[in-house]
Amino acid sequence: MANSKYEYVKREFEFHRHLPASNWIVVRIDGCHFHRFSELHAFEKPNDDRALRLMNACATSMLEKFPDIVIAYGVSDEYSFVFREKTEFYKRRESKNISLCVSYFTIVYGMKWKDFFPNNDLKEPPYFDGRVVCYPNINTIRDYLAWRQVDCHINNQYNTCFWALVKSGKTEKEAHQALKVI
Amino acid sequence: MANSKYEYVKREFEFHRHLPASNWIVVRIDGCHFHRFSELHAFEKPNDDRALRLMNACATSMLEKFPDIVIAYGVSDEYSFVFREKTEFYKRRESKNISLCVSYFTIVYGMKWKDFFPNNDLKEPPYFDGRVVCYPNINTIRDYLAWRQVDCHINNQYNTCFWALVKSGKTEKEAHQALKVI
């Protein structure tokens, strides 16, 4: 607005990238240092029902807030949001897509925390990273979701075994050793 | 991890951009729909002291959390964070820089809200967008900060006059009219 001699810093250095049209847009959000965060807040292992329901509640808020999201899929402390192929969400500007999604998800996580952990105050701020990826057709977006689903299954299988061993008396190191792929 | 046939969706479509070395990195955060948010939460006009101090408190947390930030400057509902020229913050990956900063700022805003607005519950989630810009030397980064400062001054001057007129009995439309550049 201020039309000063300094405005060149925007014009000459600040570039916007637009995501190409006719591509499904995935914004994937992932908890940052959630290993530590989950210990600090005494999450149950291998799966904390309250934590998973909180993630799902945040995802539900996302779908209500951003109607161009057509499907969402979550695993552990990550969630993928798929925007429909033709979305014009913030003119498909990449940094807007990443930042608004991760910001909204994060604040809802904070605001809903006490609904799921009523006796458990936040000891440090939970926060997330985000990235955006474009998929050009229905097959590749289907395979994206299959990829996350396989990853969920493998990790969950491993974690279930790992924590069963730990609960049965093994140390974490021994449990890792026992489950190592030979 | 799962090494499935679906992993190509990552390899062939998910690209990381790295910010070039020897550049100062600015992450600028900006409130989304804060005009509405400030009305909903009855911010005082032209400047709400509590809201500005909350922004500053969030910025302080950012500097404690991310020591590679060397200076931060805020105006209204925006804040710029300057990472030092040589930072290796998340290997200078662009989407990590944007998303982690905006996510952390947002959650701290939510968690500190009640410290500054003790009698004023959050009626809707505050959230922010973010972007990242690189500046190659000390002159351009200085001019970047001067640009934001000029913008702050101009907007503040306008808002001070605008709200003075409104408080003196003019409608918002009349106040805008009176301040129009001829």
Next chain:
Amino acid sequence: MANSKYEYVKREFEFHRHLPASNWIVVRIDGCHFHRFSELHAFEKPNDDRALRLMNACATSMLEKFPDIVIAYGVSDEYSFVFREKTEFYKRRESKNISLCVSYFTIVYGMKWKDFFPNNDLKEPPYFDGRVVCYPNINTIRDYLAWRQVDCHINNQYNTCFWALVKSGKTEKEAHQALKVI
């Protein structure tokens, strides 16, 4: 190879962009300052048969050299080359795609020149710019080709009328005036 202390200049500043998979890749080549070049070499107006056949001969060489090109379409001093959706041409690296296509086209243009203009030495070097665009599906690539075709038709129609007027005795300025859209 030399593993010197200077190699950081590559690692920290030289980034490769890969074109996303499952997209048709278009490399479009366009003559640089060909208005001047065509005058200097006395191209016939509105269409110089020798010049068009030379462009086509270069395009034919391109298809022989780069078998991943599935279709090519040319207009005046430009040519579009469509690489098949699944091509792994130079691992889909953007700068390789642009530069190798434009370089090969240019050298063939130079080497074949005397076949089409036997009595007409090159007075200055002909050269071309290039760009690359990705299209995610068959509809958008079809529309891309339709776009170039419409452009060809419109320009050709205009040029045919323009040069007919000039040959009938009008100045170039008068001809432009006569054909102006009101």
Next chain:
Amino acid sequence: MANSKYEYVKREFEFHRHLPASNWIVVRIDGCHFHRFSELHAFEKPNDDRALRLMNACATSMLEKFPDIVIAYGVSDEYSFVFREKTEFYKRRESKNISLCVSYFTIVYGMKWKDFFPNNDLKEPPYFDGRVVCYPNINTIRDYLAWRQVDCHINNQYNTCFWALVKSGKTEKEAHQALKVI
């Protein structure tokens, strides 16, 4: 121009990247399959004086044609062109910078070939790839040139020894073996 319903293919898919201001721009050109090309045209080993002088002549033409190039440095079949920090060459559009440089270099190489190889017709088209890299200050651009110079020295030293061994009667395989770093 044609304002047809197909123009969306440009607007929605064709994006221009601008190189950031206040950076030195390097365009580096490199011969494609020049190992084969140099054998086919019987280049002398380790260094063919005619071929090197042809590369230098092309570089000289580049500097005359594009006055924003401030220094150029060549090694074997590659050449680096450094545009001055403030250049507005084609508005710093990346694809224009790469393609016009590589195209002009290539055509001059073809046109000047017979000046340096008068008895040696081109048996196949010589062509080059190109890339662009930005360096934010005088130290990094200096180190870029030092990097290429070290690379030149190391390769030249190796090639000089290698071809001395070959000329003394060893096979190429034996020569490689003899020079292997232990």
